[in-house]
Amino acid sequence: KPSPCRFTPSCSNYALEALEKHGFFKGTALSARxxxxxxxxxxxxxDPVPD
Structure with missing residues (x-):
C-alpha cells in the first residue's frame, strides 16, 4: 500500500529529523510549516529537512 503522505520523507519522519537537527523551537516551526x-x-x- 503506498504512503498517503505527499512528501518524502513522510511528515512524521520529517518532524523527527527536524527536531534532531535543529532542536525544539526551530524543529517545531519547520514541522508545522x-x-x-x-x-x-x-x-x-x-522535501528534505534543511541544514
Missing part, C-alpha cells in the same frame, strides 16, 4: 504545506493542491515529492 511542512504540515501546513501538505494539502491536495500543494506540492509533492522529495
Amino acid at each position: 511542512r504540515i501546513f504545506r501538505c494539502h491536495p493542491f500543494g506540492a509533492f515529492g522529495h
Whole structure:
C-alpha cells in the first residue's frame, strides 16, 4: 500500500529529523510549516529537512 503522505520523507519522519537537527523551537516551526504545506493542491515529492 503506498504512503498517503505527499512528501518524502513522510511528515512524521520529517518532524523527527527536524527536531534532531535543529532542536525544539526551530524543529517545531519547520514541522508545522511542512504540515501546513501538505494539502491536495500543494506540492509533492522529495522535501528534505534543511541544514
